[in-house]
Amino acid sequence: MRRWRTLLATFAALVTALAVPGAAQADTSVVGGTRATQGEFPFMVRLSMGCGGALYSPNLVLTAAHCVGATGTNTSITATLGVVDLNSTSKITRKSNYVYRAPGYNGNGKDWALIRLASPATGLATLPTASTTAYDTGTFTIAGWGAASEGGSQQRYLLKATVPFVSDTTCNSASMYNGEIIASNEICAGYAAGGTDTCQGDSGGPMFRRDAANAWVQVGIVSWGDGCARPNKPGVYTQVSYFSSAIATAASSLGG
Structure with missing residues (x-):
């Protein structure tokens, strides 16, 4: 069963909480991320x-x-x-x-x-989309307002992080997703040790990197994963170049 990275059930309540003046706010969202600056993305x-x-x-x-x-x-x-x-x-x-x-x-x-x-x-x-597989490897940027930890809630501030490409073969290995990845149109990214990842509430957001002209290009769409930032459970993204x-x-x- 696919474990989507959405916060559908709790989003309305979270928006209400975010709007309360003076409410305490966390400084993280993407797991292992740092705050993005205004205008950065x-x-x-x-x-x-x-x-x-x-x-x-x-x-x-x-x-x-x-x-x-x-x-x-x-x-x-x-x-x-x-x-x-x-x-x-x-x-x-x-x-x-x-x-x-x-x-x-x-x-x-x-x-x-x-x-x-x-x-x-x-x-x-x-954000232009990648039209070839030329940018489907390397190191990617992820960003979102999703949970800072597995089971957490949406955050007020946009967070960013970088994650490395994980090959289809490695991602589909028994120690990771054991054949669940659709190699033709999904792409994995994350660290074997875990610690940095997209999470619930980040679904649909982009995974992107610089192209040959140093401009941002989208290579993935946050799709699913087993928990958030777990060891040997990288994030799984829609492979934009395929579509x-x-x-x-x-x-x-x-x-x-």
Whole structure:
């Protein structure tokens, strides 16, 4: 069974808690992370159902399929953009008007979706997707507002960390995921010793790195994992390069 990295059940209560003036706030989210600076990752998006995302175009957010419902009209999602502090008065919010979930998604692979915003979020950098496997190895950056530890709650501040690529063969070994990884369209990243990872509430957020021109490019979408930051249990991400053409086609159909 896939262990998604969402906080769907508790997100509404957590948002309420975050809004209480003077409430104590933790300084960590991504497990083992450090706080991102304002403007460092302007493409990061927080979604009201308890997931993350990346701004694919001014009116489209790329996220995980398991974060959304079926393809169709959807006006229930609020996207928060432009800030690292979810309580900031400078935050930008947009409502959704449509969701496109990967065709054939059944909970096993194909974990990507696009959310169309009711009005574009202009003035923010978007995050290009990798269209080849050239950037699918090396060291990646992860970021999100998810839990600081397994079983924890959403955080107020955006955290970042770096994690190394783990080969499909290693990730599918008996000591890790024992054949659960879909090698053709999932990518693993993390440390054998654990300690740094995405966690619940980070689902749908991007995993990214610098390309040959030193620009950020998205290589993964936070999908699932066994707990958070456990030894020999790296994070599992949707391999964006495998789906880049399908994502681009869907984006075009949505006007993005």
